[in-house]
Amino acid sequence: MDLGTVAVIGGGVIGSLVARQIVDQHPDSTVLLLDRDAVGCGASRRSAGLHFPRGASERVRRMSGYSQEFYEKLKADQPDAPIYAVGMSVLSQASRGDLEGIYTEPVRRNDSPAALDACGAEVRLPADMSVWDVRGAQYADVHRMVQAVVTGLRPRVGVREGVRVTALEPGGRGVGISLSTGERLTVDRVVLAPGPWLGAPAWADLVAPMGARIKKIVALHIDQPVAETDRAFVFHDEDAFLLPLAYRGHWLFSYTCRDWDVDPDQVGADLDARDVERAQECLSRYAPSLAPRCTSGRVFCDAYSVSGQPLVRRLDPDGRVVFAGAANGSGYRLAPAIAAEAVQLFEKSVKGNVR
Ligand SMILES: Cc1cc2nc3c(=O)[nH]c(=O)nc-3n(C[C@H](O)[C@H](O)[C@H](O)COP(=O)(O)OP(=O)(O)OC[C@H]3O[C@@H](n4cnc5c(N)ncnc54)[C@H](O)[C@@H]3O)c2cc1C
Known part of the structure; x- marks a missing residue:
């Protein structure tokens, strides 16, 4: 056509x-x-470039599945494409049923005491939360x-x-x-x-x-070595995640910034004291030893629909x-x-x- x-x-x-x-x-x-x-x-x-196989609505779950297949094919056709598979552990208070309604890949509860060990980051499990392993995650140098x-x-x-x-x-x-x-x-x-x-x-x-409105997005960098086997941690209830960026040799922590109606020509690329404080506060609930090390990162914004x-x-x-x-x-x-x-x-x- x-x-x-x-x-x-x-x-x-x-x-x-x-x-x-x-x-x-x-x-x-x-x-x-x-x-x-x-x-x-x-x-x-500035994107962290994380793909998690999930969606809060039927349409977004369908889009997520379509995109996952697209990127898998792109990587198969062009093995040097900067797209990297990563294991993913989801920490949440949500039930299996709730998570299965959101994630498009099977969620497998991981009750092993070692679930959070040997994953590179020093993550602890808050009370009332479980760890769920999910396949299909990848991240890219966008x-x-x-x-x-x-x-x-x-x-x-x-x-x-x-x-x-x-x-x-x-x-x-x-x-x-x-x-x-x-x-x-x-x-x-x-x-x-x-x-x-x-x-x-x-x-x-x-x-x-x-x-649609524009919201600031902030992700912090953590100077912590990354091994190829390290997993991403999704703090589902906070809409935050820790990602081992192997291609850059450090970890990244993304949390939900709530600064709305910013101007992309004004927001700048620099973190301010409040960004760092809010990130450290959120991460300290999961990885207290890493939180004080969130002292650099990336800032920009994106468009959000109603x-x-x-x-x-x-x-x-x-x-x-x-x-x-x-x-x-x-x-x-x-x-x-x-x-x-x-x-x-x-x-x-x-x-x-x-x-
Ligand atoms: C810190 C951060 C972390 C993120 N992490 C993730 C993540 O982990 N996973 C994920 O899926 N997404 C993530 N995102 C979101 C994702 O990066 C964006 O949704 C995505 O990059 C938007 O792509 P886009 O093509 O719509 O916009 P852009 O990449 O902004 O492209 C828009 C283009 O339009 C051009 N343009 C604007 N005005 C004009 C004009 N007048 N004339 C000509 N050209 C113009 C701009 O120069 C720009 O290149 C993150 C974003 C940020 C900022």
């Missing part, structure tokens, strides 16, 4: 996988990938993965970096796009994958009705502009499924002769 000329705005993990899926599935289409920066340098650059995906796309996709979209004007016959270079394009369709830049003047009015599910939807009456994002801090692990849904919306439009 020829989708015509499609501009993908935003070369993060979502936009780059959208571009890839279009040229793989509809090779007669012409695809342009536009980014105001170098590709992969938005939220994707920044490097996006670079690799886009490098592979270059023969088939026009990649324009350092080019900001300054206006986006959908109409009955096409979509007008103005660029910071002064150039003006008209394309048949647009996928808007702007990560946390929802407030950009070019599309702020188009995306405002979705009600429903808690990623947003993939048409923004104009003709269905020429599709938004793909607001993945609620799970944009790496759900990106392949988000991309697939965006492409499906265009396929439906073309079948309905909306061009």
Whole structure:
């Protein structure tokens, strides 16, 4: 199917996988990938890149399963892709039934006193919690993965970096796009994958009705050696995790930061005292010896939807502009499924002769 000329705005993990899926599935289409920066340098650059096989709704569980298979195939086809399988132990007060309703892989209770030993990190089990082993987890160097995906796309996709979209004007016959270079394009369709830049003047009015908001995300780095056999620990009830980042040689602790309505151009890359204090307080409940060692890390933000599910939807009456994002801090692990849904919306439009 020829989708015509499609501009993908935003070369993060979502936009780059959208571009890839279009040229793989509809090779007669012409695809342009536009980014105001170098590709992969938005939220994707700071991502912890953890995939856990779970979802709070049926749709997200389906998306999680689809994405897991996509990444497994990518790794099988390209063994040097920066995607690494990791064991995962979930600590929670939840019952087996509750966890089975959320995780898409079998959860196996691990009552062995050694469940938390020999896992690299010094984790203890709070009272009333159990340890559950879950398969299917992996993590990625998302920044490097996006670079690799886009490098592979270059023969088939026009990649324009350092080019900001300054206006986006959908109409009955096409979509007008103005660029910071002064150039003006008209394309048949647009996928808007702007990560946390929802407030950009070019599309702020188009995306405002979705009600998505921007939240800061903080992850701390811990200088603790990592062995290939170390496992990730998910502190399910806190929405936090400890991840052995073998490719960087240190551990990472992610907790839920509750700073809303931040501006991606203002949030900066530096931790402040409150970030460190809140992370240490959370981690001290599980790994008191590691908590004081959380003194560095990474900070950025992401777009969050009202429903808690990623947003993939048409923004104009003709269905020429599709938004793909607001993945609620799970944009790496759900990106392949988000991309697939965006492409499906265009396929439906073309079948309905909306061009
Ligand atoms: C610290 C941290 C830890 C995280 N950990 C995880 C995790 O463990 N697992 C997980 O699944 N997710 C995680 N996430 C979330 C995940 O990284 C994001 O959901 C994902 O990277 C979003 O991808 P994206 O393509 O939507 O956005 P981005 O990667 O932000 O890409 C958007 C792109 O749009 C471009 N752009 C913006 N405005 C314009 C314009 N006007 N013109 C042209 N281009 C424009 C930007 O330059 C950017 O490259 C984490 C995020 C952070 C910050």
